[in-house]
Amino acid sequence: MAGETMKDALQTILRQAIDCVAEEFYQKIPQDIGIPLSVPPSDDLGDYSSNVAMLLAKLFRTSPMRLAEAIIRNVKGEAGPIAWLEVKPPGFINIFLSSNWWRQRIIDVLSMGGDYGIAQTREPQKVQIEFVSANPVGPLNVVSARAAALGDSLANLLSAVGHEVQREYLINDAGNQVTLFGESVLSRYFALIGHDYPFPENGYLGDYITDVAEWVFNEHGAEFEAIEDEGVRRRFVDISLGRMIENQRQTLLDYGVVFDVWFSERALRAKGGPDDVKAILKERGSLFREDGALWFEATKFGDKRDRVLVKRDGEATYLLGDLAYHRDKYQRGFDLIIDILGPDHQGQVAGILGGIEALGLERRKTRVMISGHVRLLRDGKTLAMSKRAGDFISMNDLLQDVGKDAARFFFLLRTASAHLDFDLDLAKKQTPENPVYYVQYAHARVRSIFRKAAELGMDPGDLIEADLSLLSDDEAHIAKRLCRFPEMIERAASKHEPHLVCYYLMELAGDFHRYYNKTKVLTNDPEVTSARLALSEAVRRVIEAGLKIIGVSAPDAM
RNA sequence: GCGCCUGUAGCUCAGUUUGGAUAGAGCAACGGACUUCUAAUCCGUAGGUCGUGCGUUCGAGUCGCACCAGGCGCGCCA
Structure with missing residues (x-):
């Protein structure tokens, strides 16, 4: 039954029966009616059940019970898996499949090997899922771990039903936080080679910064002493950043997640992505200038306020980059684009979707999922975390502590958007x-x-x-x-x-x-x-x- | 104030998309089952105003409206 579930088969059978009844009653039934099928609450109510008679009774000008009776009279399933059908008040059609038929299905599982449950959908789509996409300026945290579990599993699911899925990670390798990261590492690095370099204001304080500095020092010695040289500085930052990204990639690998594409924001900027977005929006009349900044008229596209794309100082905002990124995704020809964002990004969803529409792109191709908050519990108490101070449980720590299997399973035990309490003690228990x-x-x-x-x-x-x-x-x-x-x-x-x-x-x-x-x-x-x-x-x-x-x-x- | 998420058993949560039959599971509590293919398991008992109210419907945990409570987000930060 590759590609067709039992449900599909039963729906077809019921549909045919309903068509026969329709003739009997001189009724035309609309083509688009669905045939709801559900699993009844208990076994003595059948294996599957449908309330279709209750839904169509009005149309047929009869009672749900009478209609249901008429439908089951018209079911022709002698050769099929249906053992018998019953009508139960107020008009359920209960379907009982033969016990022997069920038993034979074991053969299906055994003969299909690892492909059981893997079906071809009617319309395979080209799907992209972008997830995690954490700033490459520190180790991944537990929110990323949740997003990774969600995104990777969803990707597996979509592949399993026959879609062509691509996993993508956006590297935020352009912008202030990268500069700040570079300066922070540089300060630690200079300490190692015996020079002073001021630690930046609001710099990153975590131990991992020192680890990166040590790694650079071990690999390259004092090679970056001449940091005044712009080229040397850029190389230093790139190397440090690369180390951090490699660290993230390794963590994800340990977690069983492999991305198909690591997309560089810097490369997108170099390609002129943001400029193209500005040009298109300008042409379509969705831009205006105010207070020296360039604004996008987001309110015309469902957002509750307009958004700045280019700041007074000439720097692009996050939104501009993100619109350029989404436009790039559309150009790559995906039928469905799924963004899994962290809970702190929910405020920007309206801006992104509005911008997509303003660019003349099909808004409904993008589906934004918010993966909810994660609260870690140990000894029944919440663990407080501060990223800037470097005081937090990283994804690595979590994997060390509870292991990949428990982590992934626990993250999927809640619906994606809901808040999640992760009990570290429970996840570790082998009970x-x-x-x-x-x-x-x-x-x-x-x-x-x-x-x-x-x-x-x-x-x-x-x-x-x-x-x-x-x-x-x-x-x-x-x-x-x-x-x-x-x-x-x-x-x-x-x-x-x-x-x-x-x-x-x-x-x-x-x-x-x-x-x-x-x-x-x-x-x-x-x-x-x-x-x-x-x-x-x-x-x-x-x-x-x-x-x-x-x-x-x-x-x-x- | 506006937006998003959440409210179901003592605890943690499924079920809400597409309304349907006595509202489910795990844990915790209590009582049982190891001469047995692994007891990381199983059997049994107990546990509920589905946040509140009104509405729609033959029928509401599920849909609509209002309200209550909690979390988060609302920057020319990312």
Whole structure:
């Protein structure tokens, strides 16, 4: 069923039935009606359920119950997976799939290998996701860690449903903060080579500045002594900056995140990006001068106030650079541009989107997501952090402390925009309170069963050949969950909500843990054992696939 | 003041996009299960004015309006 989920199939079947009923009632139904399908609250209400009769009753001038009855009379599903249908007041159509059909789906999982849940969408899009994009003047912090988990998982999800995804990191390598960073490092560096150099006002105080200075000194010695020379100074700053960027890249790599493009803002400026934006906006009549500054008439494009693009001193503002950047993205031909911004950037969203529109670009191609605040808790208390003073928990510290798997999983446990309390003690605990281990343990348990089987000299044979009809209804219930994996992936991808993956995995792991405690997989009956091993292996593969999407490892043993 | 986010069990949160059936999970509490493929697990008990009010609807945690509470953002900073 590559590319088509169970839901799609059922919708088609219902649609056909409704068309038949429409003829019966001499009614035309609009083409664009959707057929809502949901999973009912309990198993005795069916495997899927639709309220479509309640929605169409008025149109058909009949009661929801009568319409629902008429629809199920017209369902032709003899050969299909539908076992029977029921109508329940006030007009639900409940669909029961045959238990045997569910069991057979285990084969799908096993035969599709790592591709289970990976479907081709109807319209593959070229998508760009830009995230993290932290200033290269310091180590990444925990907010970046959250954005990284979010962006990378979302990218994985969108790829999984067939989009072509590019991960991009914008390097803010132009501007004041870079100068300030350079001066800060320079001061430490000069101390190392035995000279005085004033530490800049509002300079960066963190230890990492000294680390960078030491690194430069170790690599290049006193080579930058002649700092008065503009060329020497520029090289010093570039080298220091490069070191910092490399540091960030390494941290992200440790986190399992690899960017396809590292986009330099400086290069964009050199290409004249900001000038082009000014020219276009001027031509379109969206600029004006006031108080010696150049303004963009953002209020005409949905912003609540106008925005400065070029300051009185001739310097470009952040917004101008960002508009140039977005224009560049549009020129690169993406169908969808996703920006994941930190919570402190929410104030500029209206300006960016307004500017995009003012440039004559399709505003709706850009989707801005705000990744929420992160508050770290230790011993039940909030950790205060100050970046300028260099007193904060970096992303590196976090990875050292709780590890990549716990960090990524915890960040995805909340919806993207909500504030998040990250309990460092909990994330470290190797106890059932910690959901990461719960899921990983289920995976390791399956591996363990197979190890045991081998130890006992059992030959499970080719699992695809297993006689799945030997499985019980309890086991079919797990197969149902497996079938919903592709639906969940599609939903998570289209809604841009990677956290759904975590919740699905916790439920599937729960199913398996319960099963494991209740049922022995390895038995004296080779046929039953094979069938149970097939189910277990299918569970393992789905857990592995789900964990892969959120960038968490699937251990063989714990 | 304006904008964004949040308010669901003692705690941390799903569920709100597209209204639907007895509102879910984990933790904490209490009581149980290890001669067993890993007890990092499982079984059971208990726990709720879905912030408040009004409205729309056959039906509202979900939609609309108003209000209350908390967080954040509102620069010719990035």
